[in-house]
Amino acid sequence: MGEEGFYASDQELFFQRVHLLWRAMRILLDVGLHTRGMTREQAVDQMVNELHVERGNAEAEVRRYCAWPAYQLCYAVGRRELLRLRDDFRKAKGNSFTLRAFHDAVLPYGGLPVTLIRWGLGLGE
Numbered sequence: 309m310g311e312e313g314f315y316a317s318d319q320e321l322f323f324q325r326v327h328l329l330w331r332a333m334r335i336l337l338d339v340g341l342h343t344r345g346m347t348r349e350q351a352v353d354q355m356v357n358e359l360h361v362e363r364g365n366a367e368a369e370v371r372r373y374c375a376w377p378a379y380q381l382c383y384a385v386g387r388r389e390l391l392r393l394r395d396d397f398r399k400a401k402g403n404s405f406t407l408r409a410f411h412d413a414v415l416p417y418g419g420l421p422v423t424l425i426r427w428g429l430g431l432g433e
Contacts, residue, residue, distance in 0.1 A: 312407065331383050333359060338373045338380040348374065389422040390414075396431045 315321040337354065340346035348370050355366035373380060397413065398405040417425045426432060 330359070331380075334369075334373070334380040335384055337370065338378060341370070341373055342377045386422065393422055393426055393429075393431065396426070397429065400431060 315324055333355070337346070337351045341348070341351055351370045351373070352363065352366045355361045355369060356363050359366075361369070393414070394410055397410050401409065413429055414425055417428060420428075
């Protein structure tokens with residue numbers, strides 16, 4: 309959305325960046341809890357100390373991460389894959405590329421994985 313000028317003020321851009329950092333922290337905690345030996349208490353403390361989240365909210369978040377391992381990764385992976393698909397679509401369309409054309413091509417696929425959308429659009433595997 310920022311690329312299209314929807315963040316008109318520095319404050320709006322700041323909050324968009326905070327949102328991205330929040331997603332990144334969720335991934336770090338998720339991976340830390342499930343593969344790096346991080347304890348639940350360490351994850352809660354990190355959220356409280358680095359994100360300034362109230363302890364009760366941090367505890368609820370960490371319980372959620374433990375209940376659905378690796379779920380937090382889907383946001384970042386999905387974003388990355390959609391941006392890559394958009395870039396490849398732009399290359400394929402050249403000067404005729406528009407963001408609207410990309411959306412019109414992708415949205416009919418609904419909730420299919422990006423790899424299947426890519427295949428359906430004839431953009432490779």
